[in-house]
Amino acid sequence: MSRGQMYTLEALLASLIIFGVVVFAINSSPKFGTETKEFTTLQLKKYADDILEILDLENSTHESLLSKWIESGFKSSTLNWTAIELNLRKSLGVMMHVEVLDPNGSLVYSFGPPPPRGAVSSFRVVPVSTPPYAYEVRLYLWYV
């Protein structure tokens, strides 16, 4: 065997090293297009934030539409998520999923198809006048 040489099987290790070098080089190079993706995600996040902000607007007695809806037992006659979903899908091309969790983290209400990977979420803790006094409303949005 010549000195300073290695066997064919060890060439596998060599190819792995070369592959690692290529991956390192690609990852350490400047990226393009990520800014646009970040702003697209930010836009979706702000849609979700704004919708929850509006639904949780307090009236003169410190109640909001969200708190009234939770206290009503999630009645669609108080808050119609189907109509909101239809409007968002038609006008913005956005799908939605709503979840309500109690303070123990248990799911007490769910609306819409399960959110896919990459869906953007926003949440709001809504105080109510009856026990357990607070619920977390989560809104997931994603582009159709």
Place this chain on the structure above:
Amino acid sequence: MFFRIVKDLVNSRGQMSVDLLIAVSVLVLSITMASYYVISAFVPYSGRDIDLQASAYRVAMILSEDGGLWVTSKQLLEPDWAQKILRNPNDYMTIRRDLKRIGLANTSTTYLIKLSYEVKIPCYLNATKVVLFFNESLWRNVFPPQPGYPYNYTLDELANLIGLNSSIRHYYYNVSLCYMNGSVVTLKNGKELSIGYPLYVKGRFIPQEFGKFERIVVLDNNKTISAYKYDPDNPPSDPSKCFLRLVVYVW
């Protein structure tokens, strides 16, 4: 050299030298890095794109979440700039002097009186502020066109009040209040709620590179605006029929 490498590999029955491995690794590393950096040199204005998006985001945020700033005294700034203007609508010098920032958000009426002018309600727009902000003739009187100014002086002064500072580079912008289907909201007299440089000229979309950001908002009353108002004391079961889009373009 290539033939020598092949010959060495054949002669040594599939063996290769460590020197060769190092050489190939360094070569691949160099070629990959160099190619990516060369490509980056040919991507024009990517920094500017980020700047435009961030600027559009900032303007949309200020308009939808902030109430604005009016200098009441040396120590006091208040957000009820629209009421201040309506008190003396023709006192353009005072408007020019005391209006420091334009925001369209309402201030809270349910908190303590002391705080009532300090708590902004994001996305719940004050219709009076909206009507005044989109009144271009008002701003033309406040900031009359300057002869020799290369752009639209009125719009550029207004830009300073919504967080768009053109001192380093000049920004064009357009702000519109739209229904959810994208068409522009109008006043009851038919005037569209849109202000800024035109997006379309003779049917052609003007901005080549632009930043765009939208916020979903509602109005507190609709006395003069053709849109549903959102009343938190009597909210509809489908609040989305009150939703409007505040659309900001910057280019």
